[in-house]
Amino acid sequence: MIGCLDNTNLVYLAFMIRLFIFVCLLxxxxxxxALDTIYVKPSAQADIERIIDHxxxxxxxxxxxxxxxxxDLIIRKPLTLYGIEQVVFDGQQLGSVLVLEGRNIxxxxxxxxxxxxxxxxxxxxxxLLSAYGCIIEDVNIRNTCFGISLVNASxxxxxxxxxxxxxxxxxxxxxxxxxxxxxxLTIKNNTVSGHRDGIYFEFVSKTGVYMNNSSDNLRYGIHxxxxxxxxxxxxxxxxxxxxxxxxxxxxxxxxxxxxxxxxGAANFGILLKEINDCEVSGNTFRQNTNGLYMEGTNRxxxxxxxxxENGWACRxxxxxxxxxxxxxxxxxxxxxxxxxxxxxxxxFNGNYxxxxxxxxxxxxxxxxxxxxxxxxxSMIVERMPYAxxxxxxxxxxxxxxxxxxxxxxxxxxxxxxxPAMQAFVL
Amino acid sequence: MxxxxxxxxxxxxxxxLIAYAVFLIAISSGLFMISAEPVKAITSLLNIVLIVLPxxxxxxxxxxxxxxxxxxxxxxxxxxxxSTLFFSQFVGVGAALSLSFIFGCGIPVLIFFRDSSALILxxxxxxxxxxxxxxxxxxxxxxxxxTKGIGxxxxxxxxxVFIYDALVLLFLFNFSNYPLEKMLMMLTFLNPVDLTRIIMxxxxxxxxxxxxxxxxxxxxxxxxxxxVWCFFALLLWIAVPFILAQRxxxxxxx
Numbered sequence: 001m002i003g004c005l006d007n008t009n010l011v012y013l014a015f016m017i018r019l020f021i022f023v024c025l026l027x028x029x030x031x032x033x034a035l036d037t038i039y040v041k042p043s044a045q046a047d048i049e050r051i052i053d054h055x056x057x058x059x060x061x062x063x064x065x066x067x068x069x070x071x072d073l074i075i076r077k078p079l080t081l082y083g084i085e086q087v088v089f090d091g092q093q094l095g096s097v098l099v100l101e102g103r104n105i106x107x108x109x110x111x112x113x114x115x116x117x118x119x120x121x122x123x124x125x126x127x128l129l130s131a132y133g134c135i136i137e138d139v140n141i142r143n144t145c146f147g148i149s150l151v152n153a154s155x156x157x158x159x160x161x162x163x164x165x166x167x168x169x170x171x172x173x174x175x176x177x178x179x180x181x182x183x184x185l186t187i188k189n190n191t192v193s194g195h196r197d198g199i200y201f202e203f204v205s206k207t208g209v210y211m212n213n214s215s216d217n218l219r220y221g222i223h224x225x226x227x228x229x230x231x232x233x234x235x236x237x238x239x240x241x242x243x244x245x246x247x248x249x250x251x252x253x254x255x256x257x258x259x260x261x262x263x264g265a266a267n268f269g270i271l272l273k274e275i276n277d278c279e280v281s282g283n284t285f286r287q288n289t290n291g292l293y294m295e296g297t298n299r300x301x302x303x304x305x306x307x308x309e310n311g312w313a314c315r316x317x318x319x320x321x322x323x324x325x326x327x328x329x330x331x332x333x334x335x336x337x338x339x340x341x342x343x344x345x346x347x348f349n350g351n352y353x354x355x356x357x358x359x360x361x362x363x364x365x366x367x368x369x370x371x372x373x374x375x376x377x378s379m380i381v382e383r384m385p386y387a388x389x390x391x392x393x394x395x396x397x398x399x400x401x402x403x404x405x406x407x408x409x410x411x412x413x414x415x416x417x418x419p420a421m422q423a424f425v426l
Numbered sequence: 427m428x429x430x431x432x433x434x435x436x437x438x439x440x441x442x443l444i445a446y447a448v449f450l451i452a453i454s455s456g457l458f459m460i461s462a463e464p465v466k467a468i469t470s471l472l473n474i475v476l477i478v479l480p481x482x483x484x485x486x487x488x489x490x491x492x493x494x495x496x497x498x499x500x501x502x503x504x505x506x507x508x509s510t511l512f513f514s515q516f517v518g519v520g521a522a523l524s525l526s527f528i529f530g531c532g533i534p535v536l537i538f539f540r541d542s543s544a545l546i547l548x549x550x551x552x553x554x555x556x557x558x559x560x561x562x563x564x565x566x567x568x569x570x571x572x573t574k575g576i577g578x579x580x581x582x583x584x585x586x587v588f589i590y591d592a593l594v595l596l597f598l599f600n601f602s603n604y605p606l607e608k609m610l611m612m613l614t615f616l617n618p619v620d621l622t623r624i625i626m627x628x629x630x631x632x633x634x635x636x637x638x639x640x641x642x643x644x645x646x647x648x649x650x651x652x653x654v655w656c657f658f659a660l661l662l663w664i665a666v667p668f669i670l671a672q673r674x675x676x677x678x679x680x
Contacts, residue, residue, distance in 0.1 A: 265641065289640075311640075332466075380595070384602040387595060388639040389610055392469075393623060394477055395591035 042066030049073065063087040063110070071095045071115075078104035083111070091115045091144070096123045103132040113142040117172050124149035124174070125163070131156060146174035147195065153182040163192040167218045175200035176217070179207070187212060197223040198240065205229050213238070220245050221259075224252075232257060243268040243288065250276040260286040265385075268293040269310065275300060282426065285310055291333070294320050303327050304426055312338050312378075316346070326350045329423045330373070334391070337373035338382050343413050348373065352420040357404070360421045371419040376403035429501070429511060433518025437490065443526050446482055450474075450530025458538035465630060468539060468547060471531070472626050475551045476619055479527065480558040480583050487519050487562035488579040492572040499680060508676045512563075516668060520559045524552050543629040550622040553660040557618045558583065560667040567674045590617045607642055618663045625656050 037060040040048060045068045055061065057077045065086040071094040075081075081098075087109065091097040093116030098107065107126060115123040124146035128134055134156045140163075141147045147163035150156060158177060167173030176192035178200045179185060185207040192198045198214030199222040201207070209232035214221040221237030224230075224246040231253035237244050243262035246252060252275060259269035269288035272278065274296045281303040285291035291310035294300060296319045304327045307313035313333040316323060318341030328351045330336045336353055350366070355375075358367035377396045380387045390396050403409060437443060453474060457467040494515065501511055531551060535544045562579045569575035594613055598606070614620050628647050646652050 384598050385639050386598050386602065386606050386610055389598075389614065389620070389624070389643075390591050390594060392472070392627065393591045393620065394473070395588055395595070398588075 036060070037062060039064060042068055045069060052077075052079065055079065071097055072099060073097065074099045074101060075105055076102040078102060080106040080108070081110065082106075083109035085109070087111060088113065091123075091125075095121070096125070096127045097144075098126045100126065100128045100131045100134055103134075105131065105134045106137070107135070107139060108137040109139070111140040111142065113144065115144040115146075117145050122146055122149060122174065122178075124178070127151070128153045128156060135159070136161060141176075144174070146178050147176040147192065148178070149174075150177075150179040150182050150185065153179070153185065155184045156182070157186045157188070158190060159186070159188045161190045163190065163195070165194045167194050167196055170196050170218050173218060175223070176214070179204045183207065186210070193217060197221075198237070199223070201225065201227045201230070203227065207231075208233070210234055212236070215239050217241060222246070224249060227252070231255065236260075237262075237269075240267075242266060243270060243290075245271045245273070246275060246278075247271070247273040248275075249278075252278045254278065254280045254283060256282040258284045258286070259288060259291070260284070262288040262290075264289055271295075272297050272300060279303070280305060284308070285313065290315055293317075294323065296320065298322055300324070301326075304424065305329075306331070306426055307336070308332050311335065314373075315339070316343060318342060321345055323347070327424055328352070329426060330354060331423065335375065335378040335381070337414060338378045339374060339414065340382055346414070348414060348416045349418045350420065351416055352423045353416065354423075356416075356419045356421075358419065365421055366418040367421055371416040372404070372407065372414060373416065374414045375400050376409060379409060427514075429506070429514035430517050430521075433494075433515055434521055436494075437518060437522040438525070442486065443522060446486075447526035447530040450527065451534060454531050455534040455538070458534060464539040464541075465543075468535075468543060469630060471535070472547065472623070472630075475531070475547065475554065476623055477587055479551055479554050480587065480619065483523055483555050483558035484562045484565075484579045484583045485576065486523060487559045488566045488576045489572075490519050491515070491563065491566040492575065502680060509672055512672050512675045516559065516563055516671075519563075520556050523555045523559060527551055527555055543626070546629045547626060550626060553664070554618060554622055557660065557663045557667075560664050560671065561586075564667040564671040564674075567671045567678065586617055586619045590620070594620075610639070610642070611646060615659050618660060621656060621659060625653070 036056065038051065038055060039062050040051065041064045048070065051061070052075060060080040060082055062082045062084060065084065067088045067090055069092055070089045071091040075098065088111045089097050091114045093114050096115055097112045112125040115125060117123065123144065125141040125144040126136055126139065126148045128150045130152045132154055134153070136148055136158045137160055139161045141161065143165055148158055148161065163176040165173065173196040175197040176195040176199065177187060177190060181203040183205045185204065187199065187208070188210040189212065191213045193216045196218050197220045198217045199209060199212065201224045204227040207230045211234045213236045215236070215238035217240045219241050221240040221244045222232065226248050228250045233255045235257045237257065237259050239261045244259060262269055267289050269285045269291040272294045276298045278297065278300045280300065283305045285305065285307045287309045289311040291307050291313040293315045295317045299322045300320070302323065302325045306329045308331045310333045312335045313330050314336065315338045318339060323346040325348045330351060330353045332354060336355060353371055353373055356367055356371045358369040358371060360367050362368065376399050454471055457470050458464060461467045461470070498511065502508065528548070532548050535548060561582050565579035565582055566575040569578055614624055624643060625647060628643060647656060
């Protein structure tokens with residue numbers, strides 16, 4: 001019969017089939033678009049658990065402004081929890097507030113507070129357990145033990161949240177954003193403060209941490225262990241109790257962050273311990289007791305960073321190998337570089353040091369005589385911290401000068417063979 | 427008091443003092459103009475205050491003593507107590523030096539950088555001027571010969587600015603395994619130059635970035651009680667050498 005159809009009919013049939021497919025798709029799409037939306041008012045807060053059990057997946061639950069007394073609310077199906085201004089979920093110090101255990105859950109615009117502290121379980125404002133594809137967005141979290149806790153989560157996004165607590169002791173306080181055994185997360189634009197660690201990563205891979213502000217935490221701005229293939233870019237870490245620690249990880253990219261105002265002998269702008277193949281570039285280290293501290297690292301690239309007004313800009317321990325330091329500006333630090341032994345196989349060529357006193361006769365922009373950034377006095381202070389009493393005294397100046405003219409004690413290996421005459425534009 | 431006035435006015439007429447004030451003006455305003463941040467200029471100025479100021483005070487005070495020796499003999503022939511004369515000479519020299527310091531350093535500092543740390547720097551400079559005037563007077567009363575007296579005064583300056591720090595370094599090398607916190611404080615107080623240097627570093631907020639030992643200093647010297655202690659210690663550094671010198675002067679054979 002088909003054979004009987006002439007050419008016009010064939011075209012018509014093809015058009016009808018296409019139209020049918022299009023209509024099917026459209027109805028399907030409208031079916032997706034016309035998701036059920038349920039409004040919940042504070043007066044209905046006793047029924048929230050039942051509502052969540054009964055609504056079909058992909059329902060949008062909108063909360064009206066008000067105070068909701070909720071704790072340990074478990075969500076296992078893909079829902080959107082949406083707060084329209086001033087929706088407060090109060091945990092009343094009784095436990096975690098939201099527990100997300102499913103896929104594609106979207107939480108937006110809520111204020112969550114008061115989880116209380118327990119030594120038995122880890123209470124969090126929002127806890128994601130084995131969750132996938134969840135989004136936590138525009139959430140204010142106040143006065144919780146942990147802020148957002150991601151356990152065995154993957155492909156989740158934590159964005160534009162504001163997490164603040166008033167932690168008193170490290171023991172009775174949790175982390176603002178806590179990720180454990182997770183992968184492919186995006187942590188972006190969050191502001192966290194007053195917790196134990198601002199951001200805590202353990203066994204987290206392929207994750208990006210972008211543009212967050214982590215300050216005034218009791219311990220670390222970011223605490224990062226056993227986490228490979230991660231990058232953090234454009235974050236600000238300010239006034240944290242112990243700075244930032246990155247340990248036991250490989251292939252980490254640390255770019256364009258600011259590490260500032262970490263003061264104290266055990267405070268490090270950033271501490272790198274047992275790190276392999278790491279890139280630290282474009283960062284600013286300002287006003288830290290120790291700007292950057294490296295121990296047991298392999299193949300760390302320090303490129304185009306600015307070290308300014310630190311006590312010790314860089315402390316590179318002798319256990320590091322293949323460190324490449326290039327294109328950095330060292331300006332106004334008390335000590336540019338310190339080490340506890342000999343540094344073999346490192347490359348310090350091509351940086352700008354404001355303490356460089358050489359000259360550039362052939363005008364190629366690099367100094368003609370090598371610069372050794374480890375001063376005699378910094379070696380002395382490394383060995384005897386009390387010698388800091390003599391900081392800026394004339395005797396120390398004489399010692400440093402005579403050592404620079406006739407080096408005898410300072411390590412010969414740490415040398416910039418091509419020191420830049422002008423600071424780099426970063 | 428009349429004596430103080432005469433000594434003071436007599437010294438103010440000296441060209442060296444004017445040159446000193448001009449030098450201070452030039453160097454401090456130059457530093458402020460060169461460096462972009464006034465705090466850095468203050469740190470550079472600190473080095474001047476710690477080295478040049480004591481040196482000039484020592485040399486000027488000791489040479490004054492010898493130059494005014496005939497005047498001293500003349501006055502002592504009058505019914506005037508030796509201690510009064512000595513005291514007025516000390517105050518006259520100290521006041522003249524302080525005035526030229528205030529003039530030379532104070533005006534540029536107050537023009538370019540009005541801050542508490544600038545004020546503390548000026549106070550430290552004044553204190554050091556008086557301390558080293560007293561030390562110079564102590565040195566010269568023990569030596570009749572001019573060269574020897576100035577030599578001793580210079581040696582004392584050299585001791586406080588260089589040798590003392592080297593000795594401290596040696597001491598730290600040998601005892602670095604012991605807890606030295608209190609010892610370190612004592613060592614600081616035993617040298618007015620070190621004391622003023624550390625007070626200034628505290629003021630310029632460098633202690634925060636200097637680690638454990640820095641924290642130690644902040645804890646003690648950063649508080650207002652600490653500052654009072656320092657002030658008291660500096661007063662002692664003026665009073666003790668002066669009293670010793672005065673005792674010697676009243677007893678010695680002119």
